Amino acid sequence: MAGKVRCGKGGLGRKGILSKNRIILSSIEVLSQKGWREFCVNDVCDYAGMTRGCIQYYFRKSSDLYFSIVQFLVDEILKEFYEAVTLRRNPENPLHSFLQAYAKLMLRPRNHLLLELKAIAEGNKKNSGNIVGEIAGNIVGEIERLEIGIQKIAEYEFREYGEDLGNSALLFNIFRWSIDGYLLNNRYAGYNVETYEIYNRIIDLIFHHENDSDE
Numbered sequence: 001m002a003g004k005v006r007c008g009k010g011g012l013g014r015k016g017i018l019s020k021n022r023i024i025l026s027s028i029e030v031l032s033q034k035g036w037r038e039f040c041v042n043d044v045c046d047y048a049g050m051t052r053g054c055i056q057y058y059f060r061k062s063s064d065l066y067f068s069i070v071q072f073l074v075d076e077i078l079k080e081f082y083e084a085v086t087l088r089r090n091p092e093n094p095l096h097s098f099l100q101a102y103a104k105l106m107l108r109p110r111n112h113l114l115l116e117l118k119a120i121a122e123g124n125k126k127n128s129g130n131i132v133g134e135i136a137g138n139i140v141g142e143i144e145r146l147e148i149g150i151q152k153i154a155e156y157e158f159r160e161y162g163e164d165l166g167n168s169a170l171l172f173n174i175f176r177w178s179i180d181g182y183l184l185n186n187r188y189a190g191y192n193v194e195t196y197e198i199y200n201r202i203i204d205l206i207f208h209h210e211n212d213s214d215e
Helices: 014-034 039-049 050-060 062-087 094-106 109-122 135-163 165-189 195-214
Strands: none
Touching: 014 039, 014 050, 014 062, 014 109, 039 050, 039 062, 062 094, 062 109, 062 135, 094 109, 094 135, 094 165, 109 135, 135 165
């Protein structure tokens, strides 16, 4: 069996960037299985096949790694949401396509991590004695960047379609908050409920309401 990768000295060239991304992606996989509360750098070492010294070479403190994971996930979700709503447009029902795009992204277990960490960070803002507490403000700021980014993408698309911005944006936000809240409670409580069922129920309620309003 091959030994773990050791990192030598040097700048962040192409190899260094690839190594950093490998650590981040390995961390996300570990987190998807264990969650933030049981996250351990040693597990990342095992998953990535790297020494602890190698990980510390790129991320001197655990809080640096945490924040890099959050940034990576936020950037990834914004990019994929933008691509989903612009490349798969549904002119007949743009709101429905936006809800589908958001749900498909957030139903991925790895993206639940942001919801979980936001709740942990908000509860640790005044506690600088743990890793999350050290960077709680930065974490919450990044997740707010995600929420604002998604909102701006949706509002731009609603304008492009000539949709009623106020009502469409409100329904979109109600859907987002419902899905986010359900996913977070589901993760903490350890329920094994079919999330698509909840998603479909919320969709039905929203569009049933729209149809009633049109009559």
